[in-house]
Amino acid sequence: xxxxxxxxxxxxxxxxxxxxxxxxxxxxxxxxxxxxxxxxxxxxxxxxxxxxxxxxxxxxxxxxxxxxxxxxxxxxxxxxxxxxxxxxxxxxxxxxxxxxxxxxxxxxxxxxxxxxxxxxxxxxxxxxxxxxxxxxxxxxxxxxxxxxxxxxxxxxxxxxxxxxxxxxxxxxxxxxxxxxxxxxxxxxxxxxxxxxxxxxxxxxxxxxxxxxxxxxxxxxxxxxxxxxxxxxxxxxxxxxxxxxxxxxxxxxxxxxxxxxxxxxxxxxxxxxxxxxxxxxxxxxxxxxxxxxxxxxxxxxxxxxxxxxxxxxxxxxxxxxxxxxxxxxxxxxxxxxxxxxxxxxxxxxxxxxxxxxxxxxxxxxxxxxxxxxxxxxxxxxxxxxxxxxxxxxxxxxxxxxxxxxxxxxxxxxxxxxxxxxxxxxxxxxxxxxxxxxxxxxxxxxxxxxxxxxxxxxxxxxxxxxxxxxxxxxxxxxxxxxxxxxxxxxxxxxxxxxxxxxxxxxxxxxxxxxxxxxxxxxxxxxxxxxxxxxxxxxxxxxxxxxxxxxxxxxxxxxxxxxxxxxxxxxxxxxxxxx
Amino acid sequence: xxxxxxxxxxxxxxxxxxxxxxxxxxxxxxxxxxxxxxxxxxxxxxxxxxxxxxxxxxxxxxxxxxxxxxxxxxxxxxxxxxxxxxxxxxxxxxxxxxxxxxxxxxxxxxxxxxxxxxxxxxxxxxxxxxxxxxxxxxxxxxxxxxxxxxxxxxxxxxxxxxxxxxxxxxxxxxxxxxxxxxxxxxxxxxxxxxxxxxxxxxxxxxxxxxxxxxxxxxxxxxxxxxxxxxxxxxxxxxxxxxxxxxxxxxxxxxxxxxxxxxxxxxxxxxxxxxxxxxxxxxxxxxxxxxxxxxxxxxxxxxxxxxxxxxxxxxxxxxxxxxxxx
Numbered sequence: 001x002x003x004x005x006x007x008x009x010x011x012x013x014x015x016x017x018x019x020x021x022x023x024x025x026x027x028x029x030x031x032x033x034x035x036x037x038x039x040x041x042x043x044x045x046x047x048x049x050x051x052x053x054x055x056x057x058x059x060x061x062x063x064x065x066x067x068x069x070x071x072x073x074x075x076x077x078x079x080x081x082x083x084x085x086x087x088x089x090x091x092x093x094x095x096x097x098x099x100x101x102x103x104x105x106x107x108x109x110x111x112x113x114x115x116x117x118x119x120x121x122x123x124x125x126x127x128x129x130x131x132x133x134x135x136x137x138x139x140x141x142x143x144x145x146x147x148x149x150x151x152x153x154x155x156x157x158x159x160x161x162x163x164x165x166x167x168x169x170x171x172x173x174x175x176x177x178x179x180x181x182x183x184x185x186x187x188x189x190x191x192x193x194x195x196x197x198x199x200x201x202x203x204x205x206x207x208x209x210x211x212x213x214x215x216x217x218x219x220x221x222x223x224x225x226x227x228x229x230x231x232x233x234x235x236x237x238x239x240x241x242x243x244x245x246x247x248x249x250x251x252x253x254x255x256x257x258x259x260x261x262x263x264x265x266x267x268x269x270x271x272x273x274x275x276x277x278x279x280x281x282x283x284x285x286x287x288x289x290x291x292x293x294x295x296x297x298x299x300x301x302x303x304x305x306x307x308x309x310x311x312x313x314x315x316x317x318x319x320x321x322x323x324x325x326x327x328x329x330x331x332x333x334x335x336x337x338x339x340x341x342x343x344x345x346x347x348x349x350x351x352x353x354x355x356x357x358x359x360x361x362x363x364x365x366x367x368x369x370x371x372x373x374x375x376x377x378x379x380x381x382x383x384x385x386x387x388x389x390x391x392x393x394x395x396x397x398x399x400x401x402x403x404x405x406x407x408x409x410x411x412x413x414x415x416x417x418x419x420x421x422x423x424x425x426x427x428x429x430x431x432x433x434x435x436x437x438x439x440x441x442x443x444x445x446x447x448x449x450x451x452x453x454x455x456x457x458x459x460x461x462x463x464x465x466x467x468x469x470x471x472x473x474x475x476x477x478x479x480x481x482x483x484x485x486x487x488x489x490x491x492x493x494x495x496x497x498x499x500x501x502x503x504x505x506x507x508x509x510x511x512x513x514x515x516x517x518x519x520x521x522x523x524x525x526x527x528x529x530x531x532x533x534x535x536x537x538x539x540x541x542x543x544x545x546x547x548x549x550x551x552x553x554x555x556x557x558x559x560x561x562x563x564x565x566x567x568x569x570x571x572x573x574x575x576x
Numbered sequence: 577x578x579x580x581x582x583x584x585x586x587x588x589x590x591x592x593x594x595x596x597x598x599x600x601x602x603x604x605x606x607x608x609x610x611x612x613x614x615x616x617x618x619x620x621x622x623x624x625x626x627x628x629x630x631x632x633x634x635x636x637x638x639x640x641x642x643x644x645x646x647x648x649x650x651x652x653x654x655x656x657x658x659x660x661x662x663x664x665x666x667x668x669x670x671x672x673x674x675x676x677x678x679x680x681x682x683x684x685x686x687x688x689x690x691x692x693x694x695x696x697x698x699x700x701x702x703x704x705x706x707x708x709x710x711x712x713x714x715x716x717x718x719x720x721x722x723x724x725x726x727x728x729x730x731x732x733x734x735x736x737x738x739x740x741x742x743x744x745x746x747x748x749x750x751x752x753x754x755x756x757x758x759x760x761x762x763x764x765x766x767x768x769x770x771x772x773x774x775x776x777x778x779x780x781x782x783x784x785x786x787x788x789x790x791x792x793x794x795x796x797x798x799x800x801x802x803x804x805x806x807x808x809x810x811x812x813x814x815x816x817x818x819x820x821x822x823x824x825x826x827x828x829x830x831x832x833x834x835x836x837x838x839x840x841x842x843x844x845x846x847x848x849x850x851x852x853x854x855x856x857x858x859x860x861x862x863x864x865x866x867x868x869x870x871x872x873x874x875x876x877x878x879x880x881x882x883x884x885x886x887x888x889x890x891x892x893x894x895x896x897x898x899x900x901x
Contacts, residue, residue: 060803094805101803106796111818121804172804182803 006078008180008212009036009059014072016054016063028054028067030236034229036212038179041202043215043227043244047259047491048462051236052216056182059214060093061086077179095125098173102185104165108157114141114168115153118175125176140171144201162353163194170201174211181205184216191352191518192562199226199564218491220263221564224248228571232256245572262496264521266565269545272503273496273525287444307512308364308398308480309340313373313384315359333359335536336373343479346506346513348527348544350520350559356536357516361484364514365400366390377480396426399478403485405465409457415468416453419443422476442471446501463494467501474505480512487522499526520563524548532556586886590879597875598649601868602642610862615658632658649872655865659858664869667854673753674744675850678842679835681770686777687828691821693778694785698793698820699812709782716779721838725772725845732768740765742847769846773839777831784827788820795819829885833878 016029029051036042044052057063059074059081074081074088076097081088091097101107108117118140119133128136134153141149144167157165166186173181183202187195203226205211215227223230223244230248231241232255239253251257262273315334334356341347349357362368363383364375374384381387382394399422402408409418419439422428429435440450446467457465466486473481483502487495499522506513517523523530524544531541532553540553551557612629620628629635633644648655654664693713697706716724733741745761747754756762792798793816801811840852847853851870858866 062799062802092805093803099800099803101796101800103796107800109797109801109815109819111822112815120806120810124804124806124810169800172800 005038006075007035007037008040008077009034009042009214010073010075010078011035011055011059012073012075014055014058014074015070016051016058016067017070018067027070028236029058029233032072032231032233032236032238034231034238034241036180036214036229038210038212039206040228041206041213041215041226043217043223043230044233045217045220045223045230045259046233047218047493049235050233052233053184054236056184056214056216059180060097060099060182062093092125094121094178095176096178096180098176098178098181100166100169100173100181100183100186103189104162104169105189107169108165110157112156113153114155114157114160118153118168118172121172121175136175137171140175141168143174144168144171145197146171161194162190163197166190166194166198167201170198170205174205177209178211180212180214182214182216185218186215187222188217188219192520192559192564193352195222195564196562202226219564220248220260220492220566224566224569225564226570232259234259243571245569248566248569249572259493260566262493263566264492264495264499264519264525266521266524266548266560266563267567269524273500287441304342304344306340307343307378308514309338309376310360310364311338311374311376311384313337313360313363313375314371315356315363315368316371332536334363334370337533337536337538338373339531339538339541341480341512341514343512344506344510345528346502346515346526348523348530349514349516349533350518350523350530351533352518352559354535355533357533358484360533361400361482361514361516365398365482366395392426396422396476397479399473399476399481401466401469401473401481401483401486404489405462405469406489408469409465409472411457413456414453415443415455415457415460418457419453419468419472419475422472426476428475428477438475442475443468445474445505446471447497461494463490463498466490466494466498470498470501470505474509478511480514482514482516484516485518486515488517488519495522502526520548520559521565532559583887586883590883593879594872594876597879598646598868598872599642601871601875602645603638604871645868654869654872657858657863657866659861659863659866664865667866668851668869668873670754671849671851671854673755674848675836675839675843675852677756677766678769678773678839678848678850679832681766682774682777682835683828683832685770685774686781689774690778690781691785691817691824694782695789695812695817695820697782697786698789701790713779713782716775717783719775721772721776721841722845724775725769725842728768728772729845739768741768744849769842769848772845773835773842776838777835780831781824781828784824785820788823789816792816792819826885829881833874833881836877837874 012033014029014032015027018026018028020026032051032055034042034044044055046052054063054067057067058069059076061081063069069081069083076088076091079088079091081091087093093099108114115134115137118137119128119130122128122133122136123130126133137153138149141152146152146164146167152160152164152168157168160168166189170186181202186202187198190198199222202213202215206213215222217223227244229242230244232239232247232251232253234255240247240251240256247256248260251260264273313334314332314336317331317333337356337360339347349360351357359368363370366383370384372384374381374387376382377394377397380394382390382398388394409415416436416439419442420435423435423438424432429438436453439453443450443452448464448467448471452460452464452468457468460468470486486502487498490498502513503526505511513526515523515526527544529541530544530547532539532547532555534555540547540551540556542552547556548560551560612625612632612634616625616628626635633641636644645655652665654668656662657664657667660667693709696703697709700706729741732739740761743765744756745763745765746759747756747762748758756766793812798811798816801815802808806815836851839848839850840855842848843850843852844856851873854866855870857863858870
């Protein structure tokens with residue numbers, strides 16, 4: 001019956017070019033075509049740089065200068081898009097096309113209330129007066145499921161949680177009843193439970209209001225859960241397109257196969273992540289063998305005995321009142337957590353944002369003092385009551401890898417100096433030349449070329465930078481590395497490579513890893529034992545396989561059920 | 577930390593800074609010259625000089641002199657000017673309105689021109705107007721104040737004869753305040769020194785607004801506003817400008833202190849009867865009480881403004897706001 005209506009979006013043979021300063025042209029998107037019918041969710045998948053966001057921006061006429069549509073056509077609701085004007089005839093951005101961006105923390109203006117940001121769109125496009133715009137804003141907040149909408153209207157963005165902000169963003173996108181919504185990574189910045197709610201909301205909007213949704217995402221699980229059709233892109237080109245079940249179950253293009261294979265599985269543990277090309281061979285393996293011998297020099301055998309133990313750890317953040325003596329609020333970020341990590345194992349700490357997992361990482365690595373409880377490393381108290389000062393070998397033994405590889409390397413220092421720093425600081429090399437050799441070996445061990453030492457961090461991609469962060473941590477010859485979300489800002493295929501690298505390094509050097517992650521699938525693939533945290537408390541701790549096959553705590557079960565995975569694909573008949 | 581604790585510790589620090597400033601201003605001026613030599617007749621006898629020295633309290637040990645100075649200062653008595661034998665507080669009270677009016681005019685001018693020019697440069701970074709403004713702002717930021725002042729006098733007072741070259745013109749005495757805002761000649765006289773003093777400030781604000789605006793325009797919430805199809809004038813002037821102005825407010829507040837301090841040069845060039853001129857005249861006469869009082873005053877001003885800004889930061893911090901909500 002929808003045959004009578006024109007598709008909400010039809011893209012045919014689209015090419016987007018960016019003229020470069022040297023006169024050449026960078027083609028961001030080439031020969032892309034897709035059609036979205038009313039009520040349909042069409043997922044556009046690919047890794048960063050694949051051109052998927054560029055297509056979304058082209059549709060909205062928001063291409064960054066000097067990008068331009070060089071060929072092909074875009075029809076929105078049957079009306080042709082005019083590249084010169086940046087819109088289609090009679091189609092108004094904000095009224096007929098709504099947008100939802102990735103990060104709800106930054107897509108709302110911090111200085112204006114929710115009401116102001118919701119009503120300004122309606123007042124601009126529908127010419128509503130203040131009172132009727134306000135009434136409609138209330139309806140919208142109710143429709144997207146925000147509790148107490150009356151009160152929320154007066155709130156500023158920072159007074160709302162991430163999930164609530166994304167609902168406000170969606171409400172703003174829907175405010176003028178658009179026929180098409182472009183949602184660019186709408187749930188990437190959110191926790192799984194909030195993600196599940198937002199995805200359901202999007203699906204309902206498509207089903208009930210007949211809105212066509214262009215869903216730009218890198219998350220295959222999300223695609224499987226809500227998309228009707230999917231288009232996979234690689235380096236600006238469409239490599240595969242079709243109904244979701246067909247593409248995900250029977251990918252034909254090699255890249256599509258690799259991309260789907262790189263998605264960490266939550267249903268079974270694999271030895272390694274399948275990746276394109278091989279790595280960890282040749283020079284890298286040699287370099288790792290040498291790292292091992294240097295690790296053995298420290299005379300610290302892998303014996304499976306507890307290396308780190310956390311006992312009854314509490315961390316409180318106290319916010320103050322205005323007067324001395326008045327009670328400030330006490331926020332207990334970590335509340336009586338105990339666990340121990342054995343040498344040579346990978347111990348996973350999982351939970352949603354705000355559960356206290358990063359706080360524990362900071363205490364373990366000495367960046368934060370606990371309120372109560374203690375942390376011991378090989379029997380020595382390193383944090384809490386009676387902690388000894390971390391100097392020399394003790395500080396050296398525990399190193400950290402941070403989440404964001406873009407901000408964790410000093411952009412003004414060459415890679416060589418960055419990596420030599422821990423080596424020289426701990427006097428692990430007797431001369432500058434020896435330190436340089438060590439640096440070269442470290443760079444090779446993480447799978448890069450030794451000449452990387454001469455370059456600055458900006459010359460490397462996110463994945464390469466994270467390799468360098470790992471090399472820097474290894475430079476101190478640690479026994480324990482705390483990895484705080486080491487791959488959550490990386491593409492799946494890069495994530496697979498980094499996780500393989502961590503596994504290989506663990507096998508080669510007998511390192512112990514404390515892996516902190518919100519991604520249950522990653523944890524399953526990586527960890528020997530796992531602890532699940534919720535609101536500062538540890539709810540369940542078990543060997544990894546036991547936890548995933550027979551979760552005991554209801555919260556663990558809930559978390560597991562919410563992860564969008566490839567085993568449940570929308571439109572596929574469910575096995576009994 | 578409790579808010580009151582923060583407040584008290586900030587005030588304690590401010591008091592400490594003021595103590596150091598008073599010590600520095602007191603000690604420094606021990607060495608600028610002997611006031612007795614300047615004040616006494618040329619053929620004064622040694623006894624006469626010793627008598628004068630004793631009456632000024634200059635025969636006491638330095639520590640005792642400093643103690644007295646501090647005690648007097650705290651009781652609001654800044655001493656008697658050596659030069660014109662009048663209480664320093666009275667002299668400052670007379671001169672303060674002239675300086676403050678000049679500073680107000682300079683601040684208003686710099687904001688009124690700096691903000692729109694900054695926005696222009698941010699919105700059309702490659703336009704001819706923006707490039708011209710950028711180039712001129714470089715000249716403005718690198719030319720010394722006295723050169724600008726002299727050039728302005730040359731053009732507008734000497735060659736064109738439009739505006740007066742010195743003084744405040746006619747002022748209206750309101751009892752506790754003498755103002756040049758109420759007469760035509762007073763307003764005309766404010767123009768050249770006001771522009772001279774504002775120029776550096778103006779370029780600073782313009783560059784700040786430009787940088788902040790460029791930053792804000794590339795933010796997600798502005799992209800989101802564009803994606804909602806809001807009119808660009810609304811996006812630029814209601815949404816983005818408000819975000820860009822937050823740091824401008826801070827800087828303007830802090831700069832008012834330096835405007836008052838830098839007014840010395842402008843006031844000298846334009847013979848403006850303000851505090852700066854008072855200070856310069858005091859220096860040439862080794863009028864220690866006036867110099868010390870001026871230094872204390874400027875120090876106090878800076879400390880006050882900085883303390884207020886620090887406290888405001890704590891108040892404006894959204895996390896603090898979130899808690900009370």
